[in-house]
Amino acid sequence: MAVLVMKFGGTSVADVEHIKNVAQHVKREADAGNHCAVVVSAMAGRTNQLVSYVNEAGGDNVCAEYDAIVSSGEQVTAGLLAMILNTMGIKARSWQGWQIPLRTNEAHGKARIVDIDADNLLKSMTGGTVAVIAGFQGLASDGRIATLGRGGSDTSAVAIAAALKADRCDIYTDVDGVYTTDPRITPKAHKLDKISYEEMLEMASQGAKVLQTRSVEIAMKHKVRLSVRSSFDDPLSCPPAGTGDENRVGTLVCDEEEIVEKHIVNGIAYTKDEAKITLVRVADKPGIAAAVFVPLAKANINVDMIVQNISDDGKFTDMTFTVQDVDMERTLEVIEQQRGTIDFEEVRAATNIVKLSVIGVGMSSHAGVAGDMFAALAEKGVNILAISTSEIKISVLIDADYTELAVRTLHTLYGLDKD
Amino acid sequence: MAVLVMKFGGTSVADVEHIKNVAQHVKREADAGNHCAVVVSAMAGRTNQLVSYVNEAGGDNVCAEYDAIVSSGEQVTAGLLAMILNTMGIKARSWQGWQIPLRTNEAHGKARIVDIDADNLLKSMTGGTVAVIAGFQGLASDGRIATLGRGGSDTSAVAIAAALKADRCDIYTDVDGVYTTDPRITPKAHKLDKISYEEMLEMASQGAKVLQTRSVEIAMKHKVRLSVRSSFDDPLSCPPAGTGDENRVGTLVCDEEEIVEKHIVNGIAYTKDEAKITLVRVADKPGIAAAVFVPLAKANINVDMIVQNISDDGKFTDMTFTVQDVDMERTLEVIEQQRGTIDFEEVRAATNIVKLSVIGVGMSSHAGVAGDMFAALAEKGVNILAISTSEIKISVLIDADYTELAVRTLHTLYGLDKD
Numbered sequence: 032m033a034v035l036v037m038k039f040g041g042t043s044v045a046d047v048e049h050i051k052n053v054a055q056h057v058k059r060e061a062d063a064g065n066h067c068a069v070v071v072s073a074m075a076g077r078t079n080q081l082v083s084y085v086n087e088a089g090g091d092n093v094c095a096e097y098d099a100i101v102s103s104g105e106q107v108t109a110g111l112l113a114m115i116l117n118t119m120g121i122k123a124r125s126w127q128g129w130q131i132p133l134r135t136n137e138a139h140g141k142a143r144i145v146d147i148d149a150d151n152l153l154k155s156m157t158g159g160t161v162a163v164i165a166g167f168q169g170l171a172s173d174g175r176i177a178t179l180g181r182g183g184s185d186t187s188a189v190a191i192a193a194a195l196k197a198d199r200c201d202i203y204t205d206v207d208g209v210y211t212t213d214p215r216i217t218p219k220a221h222k223l224d225k226i227s228y229e230e231m232l233e234m235a236s237q238g239a240k241v242l243q244t245r246s247v248e249i250a251m252k253h254k255v256r257l258s259v260r261s262s263f264d265d266p267l268s269c270p271p272a273g274t275g276d277e278n279r280v281g282t283l284v285c286d287e288e289e290i291v292e293k294h295i296v297n298g299i300a301y302t303k304d305e306a307k308i309t310l311v312r313v314a315d316k317p318g319i320a321a322a323v324f325v326p327l328a329k330a331n332i333n334v335d336m337i338v339q340n341i342s343d344d345g346k347f348t349d350m351t352f353t354v355q356d357v358d359m360e361r362t363l364e365v366i367e368q369q370r371g372t373i374d375f376e377e378v379r380a381a382t383n384i385v386k387l388s389v390i391g392v393g394m395s396s397h398a399g400v401a402g403d404m405f406a407a408l409a410e411k412g413v414n415i416l417a418i419s420t421s422e423i424k425i426s427v428l429i430d431a432d433y434t435e436l437a438v439r440t441l442h443t444l445y446g447l448d449k450d
Numbered sequence: 451m452a453v454l455v456m457k458f459g460g461t462s463v464a465d466v467e468h469i470k471n472v473a474q475h476v477k478r479e480a481d482a483g484n485h486c487a488v489v490v491s492a493m494a495g496r497t498n499q500l501v502s503y504v505n506e507a508g509g510d511n512v513c514a515e516y517d518a519i520v521s522s523g524e525q526v527t528a529g530l531l532a533m534i535l536n537t538m539g540i541k542a543r544s545w546q547g548w549q550i551p552l553r554t555n556e557a558h559g560k561a562r563i564v565d566i567d568a569d570n571l572l573k574s575m576t577g578g579t580v581a582v583i584a585g586f587q588g589l590a591s592d593g594r595i596a597t598l599g600r601g602g603s604d605t606s607a608v609a610i611a612a613a614l615k616a617d618r619c620d621i622y623t624d625v626d627g628v629y630t631t632d633p634r635i636t637p638k639a640h641k642l643d644k645i646s647y648e649e650m651l652e653m654a655s656q657g658a659k660v661l662q663t664r665s666v667e668i669a670m671k672h673k674v675r676l677s678v679r680s681s682f683d684d685p686l687s688c689p690p691a692g693t694g695d696e697n698r699v700g701t702l703v704c705d706e707e708e709i710v711e712k713h714i715v716n717g718i719a720y721t722k723d724e725a726k727i728t729l730v731r732v733a734d735k736p737g738i739a740a741a742v743f744v745p746l747a748k749a750n751i752n753v754d755m756i757v758q759n760i761s762d763d764g765k766f767t768d769m770t771f772t773v774q775d776v777d778m779e780r781t782l783e784v785i786e787q788q789r790g791t792i793d794f795e796e797v798r799a800a801t802n803i804v805k806l807s808v809i810g811v812g813m814s815s816h817a818g819v820a821g822d823m824f825a826a827l828a829e830k831g832v833n834i835l836a837i838s839t840s841e842i843k844i845s846v847l848i849d850a851d852y853t854e855l856a857v858r859t860l861h862t863l864y865g866l867d868k869d
Contacts, residue, residue: 118507
């Protein structure tokens with residue numbers, strides 16, 4: 032008998048028919064004797080409708096009201112799922128964020144979870160009632176509803192799993208697990224049975240959309256075992272939790288210790304939403320980097336990769352860095368404002384670039400991973416514009432036109448192609 | 451400076467455009483320095499959408515979940531109105547039932563208000579923030595959301611006005627006040643400036659749809675002065691509360707004491723949703739009425755008018771009574787089940803009847819009101835099928851075909867026709 036958190040996103044609960052399918056997944060687990068908490072998102076399309084009201088009202092900056100309005104979407108899904116479970120003879124009740132309570136700070140619209148009092152929830156669950164929880168929302172310290180921002184339902188689910196000390200947190204989505212790379216780029220991509228938190232975190236932040244970075248961080252911190260799986264799998268053919276057959280479906284995101292067979296590289300991720308900024312012929316003197324990057328930080332612009340070349344004469348240099356493409360215009364404005372302080376000839380910006388990352392916990396104990404990568408890309412004529420590395424990741428910036436070629440090359444290089 | 455409760459129903463907040471119009475009404479009162487609480491219903495159409503989800507889920511009997519789902523409609527309107535007021539530079543915040551809290555019993559779907567803790571609400575209002583309150587909902591003693599049932603937003607508004615000891619509670623609707631009778635039946639109907647609680651209660655229970663009986667009862671009990679008015683009036687041409695000009699719009703429902711000029715009859719109401727049941731040739735012996743009406747009461751069927759004729763031979767009688775037309779089929783079933791106990795020849799049922807009522811506090815001190823009524827109807831050839839009276843009301847049951855004729859005749863008889 033396991034304590035299980037199950038999370039279903041917007042496409043999994045798109046309409047009442049879909050919610051009935053979700054109920055079958057829950058029934059499987061409840062019938063097996065597991066104590067279930069089910070976290071749900073708003074029905075797909077419903078949040079859009081609510082947001083369109085907000086836009087028409089012209090008040091998207093009145094954040095506490097935005098939260099009161101938008102959080103109603105999850106409230107409806109939770110009520111409907113609890114209702115359907117009851118009609119199927121499964122005891123269930125809905126919980127809104129304030130009813131648990133799941134406490135947050137007062138940063139309405141992008142609140143952080145402060146504390147979850149899981150006592151009442153757990154008591155109800157172990158008493159045999161399925162807890163259906165409205166995701167994405169909590170009770171702020173001002174006594175009002177706060178929403179958790181983008182990917183908030185994943186965050187709710189993982190944080191609740193941590194508070195419940197759940198045996199597992201199943202994230203149901205529209206894909207059947209985490210893949211070695213984007214299957215749309217190479218049909219040789221294969222689903223991973225297990226992946227470590229650290230790798231998943233890199234995969235998520237490097238463009239794999241299956242999980243939000245924030246929820247992986249919480250899972251890693253609290254050692255919550257995550258199973259990423261598809262809600263479109265046949266509910267009755269999946270093995271319920273606690274049967275020892277749990278790895279038959281999805282991908283388990285877990286502690287590195289739990290992974291027996293470690294690969295050097297486990298995944299290849301890429302992200303297209305980067306922009307490259309180059310300051311041409313900047314005066315090469317101390318303090319110039321600070322003069323560029325401090326104002327950007329103050330403007331809340333995240334700088335990713337930075338490359339500085341020494342120029343021929345030692346007096347001038349070219350400085351290249353990347354930012355999120357949505358921040359490009361603002362970055363150029365900030366740079367222009369600094370023209371008095373920073374002495375440069377010209378600023379160039381480009382968005383037709385891609386950041387490509389190979390990720391694997393195994394690489395920290397293997398030499399030559401990066402060298403192999405650079406050689407393989409060079410052989411295919413792929414020019415590397417910038418490089419950044421961490422213990423378990425090597426990222427390179429390349430021309431966007433070479434994305435598919437580079438991904439396929441590296442996928443084969445590191446032995447990830449499926450048989 | 452007045453403490454004012456304003457209530458806007460579903461058609462007044464049908465969409466964001468309408469809610470912006472509502473905001474203008476609120477602005478008028480806030481600008482005049484009044485402390486405002488605004489109670490809102492769900493956007494018209496939105497409750498229907500939520501109820502259709504519930505029906506598709508097949509769980510309309512899972513009442514606590516029904517409440518969690520349906521109450522979200524009012525939550526959205528309250529958030530949107532508070533948002534719009536803020537963008538207009540008027541400080542406002544939304545309050546959900548559980549945030550006040552407005553406490554109810556656990557009768558989900560048709561809860562009764564138990565207690566309203568208005569301290570925080572009043573503090574916020576007198577601090578200069580408009581309170582926008584989601585109507586129709588409260589916090590049940592089980593810690594969950596409960597809805598108040600039909601007409602619940604009116605009930606919320608009046609109960610909140612009582613708790614706030616408000617100077618007035620303005621009920622904005624799609625008509626501009628309470629009329630002497632239905633203006634669709636006679637163009638000579640005129641709007642009343644004032645009407646007593648007792649009269650309004652009779653008008654409401656006798657078919658005038660403008661206010662729910664329950665909210666009038668609460669208003670009467672707590673002496674809450676109600677103003678019934680139209681949300682479609684120009685917001686800027688209405689005088690704000692506290693200017694002494696308040697009777698220029700709408701109808702004031704107030705204590706009899708406040709009405710200087712009393713009329714014998716103030717209104718003529720009719721209700722079509724009645725069904726007439728006649729038991730033909732019932733054995734005329736003691737206990738027979740109990741044998742008929744106790745089982746109906748047990749089946750929760752409300753019997754309204756009862757007429758019993760003595761038969762020629764003194765052994766048998768015909769017994770006629772009325773019930774709500776929606777209860778007719780069930781009434782016939784209950785009667786059939788009693789055939790063993792009640793000895794009758796035949797049962798007849800009809801729905802083509804109307805109950806017509808003349809209402810006025812003045813009639814208690816005037817003789818001959820009923821006599822005039824019966825004579826006037828007789829003169830027009832209108833047959834009276836049954837009669838019931840109270841201190842301030844005379845009701846007759848007539849053939850539905852005569853409705854318009856009878857209403858117009860009585861409207862003229864009692865001097866209600868406008869000049």
